[in-house]
Amino acid sequence: MSWLTTLIRPKISDSAVKSEVPDNLWHKCASCSNMIFHKDLTANLLVCHHCQHHMRIGAEERFTLLFDEGQWNKVELPKVWSDPLKFKDKKRYADRLRETRNSKKLQEAIQVAVGKIGGITCVIAAFDFDFMGGSMGMAVGEGLLTAARQAVAHNAALIAIPASGGARMQEGILSLMQMPRTTIAVQQVREAHLPYIVILTDPTTGGVSASFAMLGDVTIAEPNALICFAGPRVIEETIREKLPEGFQRSEYLLEHGMVDMVVHRKDLRARLTTVLQLIMLPNSPQLKKRA
């Protein structure tokens, strides 16, 4: 670096830093509008400490949060037929995909990793809502089928963590076909007598909720996540009625018998560990031996 740049730069970056300070260091909660210091937010796993609003987090953050010592290995996902319809709305789907890949630094809406939770080998398939609303097309279907195959190969539990608006409309009927395809993934794990656990996060709707996401052996939901088949707006437009408070949220689903438990993000790892150990290690070391 030349002396000139090192000499001039401080002035410019100084003013730049000043204006960036509030943006970077403070985060406004979308739910309660309170300001949260960035370090507090990270320490609290992106949950607002004022109102407990669970913000969306990415697949890799999920892996690090849930696997033992934050250690995991990414599973490579197969290439898929990426633009089956040569789809174009206001923009070409091929361009939209390329732009999203570049700006989000993600390949697709799903990532798969292998690791251990409480010492038990697990495969997690987690969604990135940031990638086109976590929508399900060929790539997501193939991701779940790959995850199931890995789970069976490793004799491991399969954990799915959806965060998705539903079908990837730009892939037309092929996106609908991911409903049976992901259901097959669940069946393969079931046939191997391995547990399939779902952690429903905000949002889980449409074709995703109406397939693999609702077929878990154990179903956990993060607090206040929107979980439904038809979205609230669609229902309001159809029946022209205001929807009840808390409708289609995790706690509502718990009350209506659709999920097993609602678990705060900070407790997820512990609850998951207990569930996995109960299923995968039926004989604990403390098991009393009877003569």
Add this chain to the structure above:
Amino acid sequence: MLTYLDFEKPLAELEGKIEELRHLGDSAEIDIASEVEKLQAKLDKTLKTTYANLTPWQKVLVARHPDRPRCMDYINRLIEDFTPLAGDRQFGEDAAIIGGMGRFHGRSVMVIGQERGRDTASRVKHNFGMPRPEGYRKAQRLMKMADRFNLPILTLVDTPGAFPGIDAEARGQAEAIASSVDVCLSIRVPLITIVIGEGGSGGAIALATADSVLMMEHAVYSVISPEGCASILWGTAEQSKEAAEVMKITAQDLKKMGIIDGIVNEPLGGAHRDHAAAIEAAGNELWDQLVPLLRLPGEDRRLRRRHKFMDMGRQEVGRVGSKSAA
């Protein structure tokens, strides 16, 4: 009296003229018979060209045509001794999904289908063909029962989609659909689907994860209605025609993509002009699909069905890949 769609105006005029001449019939001196014959020939030609060149959006309108044969019309004409079975044994009976046993070409089968109703009262009764969770749960119950008694299953799909309502959501619409797909993929008896009108999204696939999926020539099958797609991707439902185009929802497009297994030709001018012929054609094709499936061992059928869906869209990766490599 037939209901005419907007693009059928020239047909309506011709048919009107023919009707007029026929009424004139006996009294007039002009050669009515030959005039009618001429007009009839012209009408047939117009019908043929119109229906051979329907745009995807026009197909949507034909698929939703108020006079189009419905699920019960098919059952009445194709199934003997039809014995409807009701209820999901958990909550209630949903008339949007008809289910029951009967004889098809003499073979006992289970028939499950979506019924939209025809007049106002029956449409309300059948909820316009939009099932609630109990409808899907009834379908699951009947599919499992069919599996136990080795009864092949025929499903007739005709729905705008699963019902989007408070009660449906409260009782777990998502779970009901997911479990239906799960059951479709678990059973060992033959499962054949025919989309007779509109195959609307998750509400359709819940009954259509089948060994063989057929579509009527002018039926449509899609992940979302063109109106829904347009309002989400374009921000206005006005782009519905364009959405119908790009979504590839016609039987012809879906056959090309390897999503469906066969197309049943409709009589000239669409199924609504000749119910008997349309339903007869559907019955023949359903039987032709069923016969070879009956010869397979049950477990083979299940695995074949599974692999069909697993492979869907996969074969294209190699093709597309090798093309770009060349």
